[in-house]
Amino acid sequence: MRAHGAVRAAHRARAAHRARGASRPSGAGGPGRPRVVVVGAGFAGFQAARTLSRQVGDEAEIVVLNPTDYFLYLPLLPQVAAGILEPRRVTVSLPGSLPRVRLVLGEADHIDMAERLVRYTGPEGVPGELTYDRLVLAVGSVNKLLPIPGVAECAHGLRGLPEALYLRDHVTRQIELAATGDRAEHAARTTFVVVGAGYTGTEVAAQGKLFTDALVRGQPGAERGPAPRWLLLDVAPRILPELDHRLSDTADHVLRGRGVDVRTGTSVTEATAKGVQLDDGEFVETRTLVWCVGVRPDPLVSEVGLAVERGRLLVDARLNVPGHPEVFACGDAAAVPDLTTPGAYTPMTAQHATRQGRVAAHNVAASLGHGEARAYAHHDLGFVVDLGGVKAAANPLGVPLSGPLAAAVTRGYHLAAMPGNRIRVAADWILDTVLPRQSVQLGLVRSYTVPLDTASPELGRVPGGPRKE
Known part of the structure; x- marks a missing residue:
């Protein structure tokens, strides 16, 4: 998830202005309804949103922030490139498959954990903000670049x-x-x-x-x-x-x-x-x-300002960010302890991301009073x-x-x-x-x-005023 430099500077200036009297959001989803924001709709984010919507129903507002309106099944992309599958075959509509989830189109630019705020830029260059009571970071990964000329x-x-x-x-x-x-x-x-x-x-x-x-x-x-x-x-x-x-x-x-x-x-x-x-x-x-x-974690993770392991946000076995009980991370964005190998972290694969998304959703639901939290343990299929x-x-x-x-x-x-x-x-x-x-x-x-450096600013972004939700 990337940001235009001018947009980010404007966001920071507004954040400094608000910081003097800001308070933590409570019931961001409306009276009596907490808001859960899921950033990213890859394997981890999609599963987190779907599982959470089934577990908490209408008792929480679930919002997915994603640049596109579809989930992309990455393993079949080589078959799209080779002409075997038509492009839409490897996409799944988010509104169609997540009926109780609100989709916000945009790319996350900055996470303000003190204010419980996600700042993003929409597809037409207009910046916006999302407050949250619970946050699931599932921003995924981007191409891994090496310092090779050309x-x-x-x-x-x-x-x-x-x-x-x-x-x-x-x-x-x-x-x-x-x-x-x-x-x-x-x-x-x-x-x-x-x-x-x-x-x-x-x-x-x-x-x-x-x-x-x-x-x-x-x-x-x-x-x-x-x-x-x-x-x-x-x-x-x-x-x-x-x-x-x-x-x-x-x-x-x-x-x-x-x-x-x-x-x-x-x-x-x-x-x-x-x-x-x-x-x-x-x-x-x-x-x-x-x-x-190969891939590397999305640079947004390192910009959060918390401990990382090779660019991945450190979490505990329950996918919770230490010191922030309201924040969870999963998939390629998270360094999740591998309980089968002490001292190691789970690899960045779709299998792990899918299952971590479900566990993250289960634990978010538990934090809202639905069920008991559990640790992530996975055995390869x-x-x-x-x-x-x-x-x-x-x-x-x-x-x-x-x-x-x-x-x-x-x-x-x-x-x-x-x-x-x-x-x-x-x-x-x-x-x-x-x-x-x-x-x-x-x-x-x-x-x-389609530049190789997918962490570079997007073409055509135009700074604009914030829109708070």
């Missing part, structure tokens, strides 16, 4: 729907332009570099190779040119380093068999408009650099990686699987985990097996609107 200018990530749509158009455009260029240009435009061999990077390379091969087959005279080249780079000694060796080996075997150039122990030292320089001295000519090296076609790697309940069975388990898991659109997603998967994908550029997203 990466911020030349690379694109895959953290949102606009990025997936842009990548889909961009890849299609490169294949189409390559058909009219000379041999050198053809090679550069049909070379695609993915940095980061975690879940997202591995799936992007796996799905992307199938996508571009199909695009090339649809081009006149395709048999005269070389096949599209995909490189998957990572500094780790193997791909999917966070998974069991058997799953990592399965994915590696599938990628290499498909023609993906997998290079472990390799990194990028510079990126330019013409290509990328590798740390082994090779320069790879390309027009496509996809950055999937396993991991799934969709490699496209009938290929996947999965270990449900610790049982390693590969091939068509793993693919069925993987897609079954996604359907079960999605809070909506299951029939539409399943229909798109079925259609993809019997019909060719539509390889057209929609032209809806321009490169400059």
Whole structure:
């Protein structure tokens, strides 16, 4: 969640003016009704709002502050980029799925815990304020940047729907332009570099190779040119380093068999408009650099002024912020103690975020007199990686699987985990097996609107007067 500098300065000036006589909000949601503000509607925030609305009903006003009116199912973004799923399939309407929750569109700029106030900027640049009696911070994460020259200018990530749509158009455009260029240009435009061999990077390379091969087959005279080249780079000694060796080996075997150039122990030292320089001295000519090296907590968390662990807000086992019994944090924004491994914190995964959102909601409800608070404890259900076609790697309940069975388990898991659109997603998967994908550029997203540095100020924000709610 980001802020325009001028907006933030104005907010701070107003805060200083109010501080002399400010009192803590009480019953912000109306007479006798406390207000619970959930900041963010990702996996953690969405589940927190939904669970809380079911537990407290109309006895509290539940407000979700989010930049968009939908929950985004991030694990399926590579399939949007590869043309398998239509964009709306991976979104779930917040008003439609959270009928007893009030949605406020905007991005949080500042949290004032002394005044119990959240300041935000709306989609049209107008700032506003939300008072709260309980606060759930679930702002999620943004792209992780490294100090490598040219990466911020030349690379694109895959953290949102606009990025997936842009990548889909961009890849299609490169294949189409390559058909009219000379041999050198053809090679550069049909070379695609993915940095980061975690879940997202591995799936992007796996799905992307199938996508571009199909695009090339649809081009006149395709048999005269070389096949599209995909490189998957990572500094780790193997791909999917966070998974069991058997799953990592399965994915590696599938990628290499498909023609993906997998290079472990390799990194990028510079990126330019013409290509990328590798740390082994090779320069790879390309027009496509996809950055999937991981994520970092949203910078808003560090700006709160409380203790953090690698950018994540420190909380106790009940997801409560020490010293602030009215504030809870969950998902990628929170450093949650891992009760199964003393001294460690739970990793930043969708599984943990979803379950933490439910526990946070339960504990907020308990603080309002509904039930008893409980600690967060989680046991892994396993991991799934969709490699496209009938290929996947999965270990449900610790049982390693590969091939068509793993693919069925993987897609079954996604359907079960999605809070909506299951029939539409399943229909798109079925259609993809019997019909060719539509390889057209929609032209809806321009490169400059999806910068890699998602923590930078948004384009087009205009400072305005505050609106208090």
